[in-house]
Amino acid sequence: MPRVSAHRSPFSIRWLAAGGAAVVAGVIGVALLLQGGGSACAAPPSTSTKTGKATFYDLAGTSGNCSFEVPADDLYVALGPNQYSEGASCGAYLDVTGPKGKVRVKVFDSCPECAPGHLDLSRTAFKKIGAEVDGIIPIKYKLVSNPGTPAPISVRIKEGASQYWFAARIDNHANLLSSVKVAGPGRSFTAAHRTDFNYWLIDSGAGSGPYKIRITDVYGNTATLSGIDMKPGSVQKTGTRITGGSTTVTSPKKQTKPAASPSASASAKKKATAPSASASTAPSDSSAAPVLESAPSAAEQQPLVDLAAAQPTC
CATH class of the missing domain: 2.40.40.10 (RlpA-like domain)
Structure with a gap:
C-alpha cells in the first residue's frame, strides 16, 4: 500500500567536518x-x-x-x-x-x-x-x-547568501558530484562543502561575485561555470552540459528566474491518494x-x- 511519511525538513544541516577528513x-x-x-x-x-x-x-x-x-x-x-x-x-x-x-x-x-x-x-x-x-x-x-539531462547545468544561489556566506545549488549535472569549488573576484578556488539539503557552502564567503564555479563528477568530468552572480533566489542558466555522450558549451545571454526556496514543510509527504563555461568531455550513456x-x-x-x-x- 502507498506509504505515509513523516515530516522532513530540508534545513536540518548535518555539517561535515571542516578542514578535516x-x-x-x-x-x-x-x-x-x-x-x-x-x-x-x-x-x-x-x-x-x-x-x-x-x-x-x-x-x-x-x-x-x-x-x-x-x-x-x-x-x-x-x-x-x-x-x-x-x-x-x-x-x-x-x-x-x-x-x-x-x-x-x-x-x-x-x-x-x-x-x-x-x-x-x-x-x-x-x-x-x-x-x-x-x-x-x-x-x-x-x-x-x-x-542526458533536460537542460544544461544551472546554479541557484540560496536566500541569505552574501559575499560573507556562499551557498549554491547545482542542477542538471547528471552524474554524482565529487567536488564543487568557487572563485570570487581576485580569489583562488575554494572548496565548498555539501549539506544534506544539497547546497554547497563556503562559510567564510567567496566575495561579492561574479563567480567561477568548478564542478567535478565521480568520473572526473569537470566544468567551470563563469559569470555566476550573487543573485539569491534566482536560477542562473548556463549553456554547459558535461554528460550524455558529448560536451555542449554555448554562451547564451544570461537568464535568471526566481525560484522559491524550499519551506520547512516542502518535502513532507501526503498519504498517497548566460554564463559562459568550459567543460571536459564525458563518456556516453552506458545504461x-x-x-x-x-x-x-x-x-x-x-x-x-x-x-x-x-x-x-x-
Missing part, C-alpha cells in the same frame, strides 16, 4: 573521501542492477530534500538514509523496471523510513511501471552513467534496461550499488 558512504554508493582543503577523490560507482521494491507518494510542497524544483516530467524518486547519503545522491538518475516496463527517475528526495533497496517513486513514475492499486511492486534498478525477476526477499533488497572496491583516483 570525512567519509560520505552509502550513496548510490560511491565512497567519497572529502579531504582537508576540500579536494575529493572518488572511485567510479558501480552500475550493476539491483533488486528491490517500490512504493509511491505525493509531494506535499514544491520541493524535496534535494532542493530541486519538481521535474517537468514528474519522474523522481526518494531514497532511504543510506542511499540518500546526506545529499550525495541528489541529481543522479536511476533506471527502474517493474511489472509494466521501465522508467528513468531523478534522485530528488529522502525517505527516512525506507530501507536500502526500497525506492519511493513519484505517483507518475510508479504508474509507468506498475499498477497503482498494488501499492508495492518488485523492481530492478540501476544507477545510470552519464545520462541498459534491467530485467524484472520475482519479488525480492529481504536479503535481496540491496543498496543501489556496492561501495567501489577499486582504489580511489584523484
